[in-house]
Amino acid sequence: DNPDEAEGFEFLQTYDKRASQECYLSVLSNWAYATNLTEENKQNLLERSLVYAEFQKEAWKNATSFAWKQFKNPSTRRLFKFLSILGTAALPTEKLKELNEISASMEDTYSTSKICPYSLQVVITDESENLDDDKSSSEEENCTLSLEPDITRILKKSQNYDELAYVWKAWRDSSGKKIRKRYERFVELSNDAARLNGFADMGEMWRESYESDTFLEDLENLWKQLLPLYENLHAYVRRKLISKYGNDKIRPDGPIPAHLLGNMWAQDWAGVQEFTEPYPGKPSLDVTPQMVEQNMTALDMFNISEEFFSSLGLKEMPPPFWEHSVIEKPTDREIVCHASAWDFCNGKDYRIKQCTDITMQDLITVHHEMGHIEYYLQYADQPSLFREGANPGFHEAVGDVLALSVSTPKHLKAISLLNEIADDPEGDINYLYSIALDKISFLPFGYLMDLWRWGIFSGNTSVEEMNTKWWELRLKYQGVCPPVKRTEEDFDPGAKYHIPGNTPYIRYFVSFVIQFQFHKALCEAAGHEGPLYKCDIYQSKEAGKLLSQVLQLGSSKPWTEAMKIMTGGKTNKMDAAPIIEYFDPLIQWLKEQNKNYTLGWTSNDPTICP
Numbered sequence: 001d002n003p004d005e006a007e008g009f010e011f012l013q014t015y016d017k018r019a020s021q022e023c024y025l026s027v028l029s030n031w032a033y034a035t036n037l038t039e040e041n042k043q044n045l046l047e048r049s050l051v052y053a054e055f056q057k058e059a060w061k062n063a064t065s066f067a068w069k070q071f072k073n074p075s076t077r078r079l080f081k082f083l084s085i086l087g088t089a090a091l092p093t094e095k096l097k098e099l100n101e102i103s104a105s106m107e108d109t110y111s112t113s114k115i116c117p118y119s120l121q122v123v124i125t126d127e128s129e130n131l132d133d134d135k136s137s138s139e140e141e142n143c144t145l146s147l148e149p150d151i152t153r154i155l156k157k158s159q160n161y162d163e164l165a166y167v168w169k170a171w172r173d174s175s176g177k178k179i180r181k182r183y184e185r186f187v188e189l190s191n192d193a194a195r196l197n198g199f200a201d202m203g204e205m206w207r208e209s210y211e212s213d214t215f216l217e218d219l220e221n222l223w224k225q226l227l228p229l230y231e232n233l234h235a236y237v238r239r240k241l242i243s244k245y246g247n248d249k250i251r252p253d254g255p256i257p258a259h260l261l262g263n264m265w266a267q268d269w270a271g272v273q274e275f276t277e278p279y280p281g282k283p284s285l286d287v288t289p290q291m292v293e294q295n296m297t298a299l300d301m302f303n304i305s306e307e308f309f310s311s312l313g314l315k316e317m318p319p320p321f322w323e324h325s326v327i328e329k330p331t332d333r334e335i336v337c338h339a340s341a342w343d344f345c346n347g348k349d350y351r352i353k354q355c356t357d358i359t360m361q362d363l364i365t366v367h368h369e370m371g372h373i374e375y376y377l378q379y380a381d382q383p384s385l386f387r388e389g390a391n392p393g394f395h396e397a398v399g400d401v402l403a404l405s406v407s408t409p410k411h412l413k414a415i416s417l418l419n420e421i422a423d424d425p426e427g428d429i430n431y432l433y434s435i436a437l438d439k440i441s442f443l444p445f446g447y448l449m450d451l452w453r454w455g456i457f458s459g460n461t462s463v464e465e466m467n468t469k470w471w472e473l474r475l476k477y478q479g480v481c482p483p484v485k486r487t488e489e490d491f492d493p494g495a496k497y498h499i500p501g502n503t504p505y506i507r508y509f510v511s512f513v514i515q516f517q518f519h520k521a522l523c524e525a526a527g528h529e530g531p532l533y534k535c536d537i538y539q540s541k542e543a544g545k546l547l548s549q550v551l552q553l554g555s556s557k558p559w560t561e562a563m564k565i566m567t568g569g570k571t572n573k574m575d576a577a578p579i580i581e582y583f584d585p586l587i588q589w590l591k592e593q594n595k596n597y598t599l600g601w602t603s604n605d606p607t608i609c610p
């Protein structure tokens, strides 16, 4: 074969060693900042990022000097294909510096945002009535509520309409509103980088990861199939909320006020399970009280999760993981609390950073994060350019697949987090309902986040109408509305981590669909018989073997091939049939409950609840 290819292969070997070293240094400085948000750590990160960009630019120049498209070896060709996309390092140094500076500062603003307690809010209002305008300094001192765990707990626990509306608005004033101008500049610089890489805009560059020219229509088709499930859940929950908050607050054919769903972004509705579940009086499926009663610690939660992975014959967490991970919110410094899983590119050092709260929801998140680490461990022997998910949705799905088994009443009982199981049709409906509040409620949010962002990057949405467009999409797809009037002074997308964090989001919509394809395939491998929602793959070495076969590939093959392996040749596509099969008993029950009621919602002003 042509000498170029042999040289190209040599080049890749040298590149791989250097890339792992440079990656280690870059990730380490990123970690130092994320786990201690000081000015010094920010400057170190910004400097290290420029060094890393220089290395990438050098490698890109060398790689593009090869005629790699003619290479015969598919793997070598694929490695060069990945190397040929330089990313933001293609920007001239000054612009890259500005982009990284804006990025670090938006992350800082979001992660250190605090709000005042509602009680204090009421006091302040009283004081202003008697025109006493010198607010005592104590007010500022008490405004120390963070998103995690304080505000998250309030949104789950409070059922006071006005307190929830206050917290909902205060968070947006202190996070999103503050970064609007920076985000507008961030979009310009991101698009400059995308165009330097030959893409029309950054949205197109992000979608490249799915290696599919039918990706957008595939997503639309999935949403069309899943909309009936969502509409039925929405109609039922709306009715329950009307009976709780009154029909002067929520219209029977209108959107649901976004602050009443137990989550800051109404992205999952687990927070309202207690008072909306179909058959009250059954043993609660939210095992948070048992976790607290057993004095469970964050470390216990991580050990429970690791034990599930090893029960399948998958890899355990290596010693550096337990040594360096940050699994509890520190009390002496500011950190980025939003959970994440880190690969330090040296085949040894892997870490999770999570401000773990002792709740069932956080036990699920622990599995989610550990799923990322398991994927890292499984593809560790691949070349560095193949040490990615088959597509980003695959990376998000790993932990969630195991969590589907962990959440079953049977499994929760096995790990003595549940003392009794309601093993009857009503108990099953309650269980499916609790999983639907996590998974079905999430689908429109998982879809609209990047519909909005792709619109901004492409210019279809102008910067003057960013917030209006956001609430149009929130109404159209989610059927929720803002309890407080929104204007273009606000920037509500910026109140969700992934916007200042610049993390693509469609990966989660993809994950929530394919994780049920994976669950179905692994349950079959485990020899499960009976309904899919009752399956627990715990201790199945056959399921672990199949999962490992797929994860080891990393991104060395297109994700369609990985999907074919996972499903035993059944399909190479994203398929909504397994998620629909999983929830079928609940959907039939909801349709029955909703048969005399309106499905769907209308509103003539997306910027305020009707």
Ligand SMILES: O=C(CCC(O)(O)[C@H](Cc1ccccc1)NC(=O)c1ccccc1)N[C@@H](Cc1c[nH]c2ccccc12)C(=O)O
Binding pocket: 267, 268, 338, 339, 340, 341, 342, 364, 365, 368, 369, 372, 395, 396, 400, 442, 501, 503, 508
């Ligand atoms: O953001 C997360 C979990 C955090 C993460 O593990 O996905 C993390 C996000 C992140 C990406 C990049 C930098 C910093 C944080 N992603 C990773 O750690 C990660 C690891 C390997 C590859 C790619 C990403 N979940 C999303 C989606 C979601 C909502 N509810 C859920 C329940 C279970 C699982 C996911 C979700 C959210 O909270 O809105």
Ligand SMILES: [Zn+2]
Binding pocket: 368, 369, 372, 395, 396
């Ligand atoms: Zn994730």
